[in-house]
């Protein structure tokens with residue numbers, strides 16, 4: 002069977018890159034004494050997949066990974082063992098056992114919620130955000146593997162709300178289309194014609210889709 | 222650090238290279254309540270996180286201090302150049318990783334001294350940590366700055382900056398030192414009285430309590446205590462029973478990649494081979510082994526607490542460990558299912574290992590490193606490196622048969638009595654290694670093709686070795702030899718690496734320096750020198766300027782042969798190995814005579830009078846016993 006696990010990458014660890022985080026999680030799993038599964042081959046490693054890599058500089062509140070294990074066990078038992086082996090800034094929040102044939106979270110990923118804590122929000126910014134969203138097309142230039150490419154951001158924005166100094170963004174995150182929060186902020190402040198303030202961006206939730214509605218990835 | 226400084230630091234982390242080095246929070250890092258302890262220790266490593274976190278001594282002492290309920294120990298590393306500059310600009314003090322406390326908030330600030338070319342980093346760290354650089358300028362409330370490690374055996378170059386040095390094994394003396402400082406502070410003793418208390422501990426040297434005078438020619442005239450608390454001779458500390466000594470059962474597991482990212486088992490301390498250039502071999506005598514039971518117990522605990530996928534064995538010459546094959550077998554049996562690989566720092570390919578190699582992939586085929594050190598048998602006899610050409614060829618042949626294909630060969634140039642023939646010998650040995658590969662039938666050797674890398678470092682004479690009186694080659698002489706070696710090593714499948722001769726010259730000045738070298742280090746740091754062992758930061762001209770500022774000549778320290786009757790700056794330290802023994806060995810070197818490994822019988826190195834060396838009465842090997850295969854680390 003395999004476990005769908007939710008964990009947090011606390012702000013202190015935001016400077017840790019994806020590969021380093023992977024290694025830290027592998028070592029935690031090794032410490033846990035859980036019945037893990039290993040890859041075949043020359044340098045066997047623990048089977049483990051993160052639903053979506055988190056970029057350097059960004060904390061994650063509810064990140065999702067999939068851990069295949071040998072035999073059967075409850076989510077609570079798994080959670081307890083893994084928690085004991087994790088450092089304080091990388092807590093594990095929940096674990097749900099599913100069948101091996103259950104689709105991988107990575108394949109079900111659709112979007113993510115981000116929160117940007119702006120150092121200072123421009124005045125009356127809620128209205129600007131409304132006006133920005135009201136556009137039918139939002140042209141931008143996106144960095145891809147093959148170079149800079151023009152694109153339309155509008156269909157990749159599921160939601161955008163401003164509360165106090167916090168901008169909440171729901172943005173597409175899947176193989177077909179991904180809008181990076183950083184790109185959105187640049188585009189938004191260009192539209193607002195104000196310099197972009199410093200912001201700490203946190204990914205707070207990964208989302209999948211069920212019956213046409215977005216819902217937390219780990220519940221799928 | 223206050224809140225403002227903390228916020229500024231968070232901002233800096235967004236802009237510097239590799240910020241993950243400065244965040245701490247690793248698994249097994251120890252964060253204690255500052256109000257719950259009576260003494261705080263800031264453990265400093267005078268190099269960057271990646272280097273410092275790979276260092277075993279730091280892990281041992283970090284664990285040892287944090288085991289005390291009355292004390293805490295936090296780690297402090299040298300920030301990289303970009304970070305150091307930005308911290309200064311933003312007025313962020315050097316801080317500990319665990320609690321982000323500024324360095325000057327600790328009761329004790331301790332440095333481990335691993336190599337001389339990190340000394341400017343010590344000054345940079347004190348300065349960033351808001352601690353007066355010179356011991357004499359420190360106020361009552363400032364931390365007591367202490368240091369230990371191999372380079373503390375000649376403490377004089379750092380005497381102006383360090384309040385107290387610990388000489389020898391740190392495990393026991395560390396507790397005593399903390400007790401004295403803790404009690405002294407609680408009783409409100411003056412700084413000077415606390416230092417006097419430290420000077421009374423065996424193995425502790427307090428430089429302020431000694432006076433130095435020089436002759437007109439610059440040599441040392443006298444060196445003597447100026448305080449009744451200070452002993453005339455400071456005796457190194459020795460941990461007699463390694464199995465009973467504290468060893469970490471868990472170590473911080475870094476998030477970012479460091480130089481040696483694995484768990485380390487120190488299987489023994491000391492070495493009896495008696496190579497005449499090797500300082501560690503003399504300083505860490507006598508040889509003490511950890512018991513198998515203790516090692517396996519530690520291995521299990523470390524594996525469970527770290528989750529590391531690799532384990533390495535550490536010592537000066539692991540090949541000499543009595544039960545090495547049994548140990549490796551036991552480790553491999555234990556870790557087969559846990560996917561832990563065991564890497565051996567020194568290769569002694571016994572049959573048992575060879576067999577396991579074929580069965581599993583558990584022993585890592587990291588590059589094979591061999592250190593013949595010198596190119597001819599004559600010169601190897603001079604330095605007492607008990608390795609023959611045939612040993613070397615047999616070792617690499619074994620390794621090639623086991624699938625290795627790349628070999629690193631370490632040599633030194635500028636060894637006493639070296640001639641052109643010895644340099645040619647280096648080329649000859651490299652060629653023999655390549656030939657050994659081609660001598661193996663195609664189907665039995667690796668398909669990668671053989672790769673030999675020959676590295677030649679510049680010989681640096683070190684205190685407490687038989688060559689402590691020797692002159693180092695001048696920079697010009699070294700350059701000429703490097704040119705010749707380049708010719709001799711123009712061979713197919715062979716690469717040649719050499720070291721910067723300027724760095725080695727400075728290392729020679731500092732390692733055998735006196736107190737005046739401290740002033741040179743200070744001037745060099747003032748002129749912007751730091752991170753000297755990183756080529757991109759090394760400023761040779763500034764170092765020469767620093768010598769000139771102080772009216773001192775590097776040649777006096779590096780290139781001068783010293784007579785036996787000269788008073789040496791480190792002579793007041795008793796390292797166990799006696800000056801008479803070192804002289805005897807130096808004379809034997811001149812006569813090209815070797816000295817046997819003392820496992821075959823005591824050579825009377827001086828430690829035989831200390832009652833710490835078990836082998837004086839019971840040498841483990843008889844003359845007729847075959848020695849272990851050659852020793853390569």
Ligand code: SF4
Nearest residue numbers: 819823824826829834
């Ligand atoms: S006392 Fe004798 S046996 Fe012990 S290290 Fe010295 S020479 Fe070797």
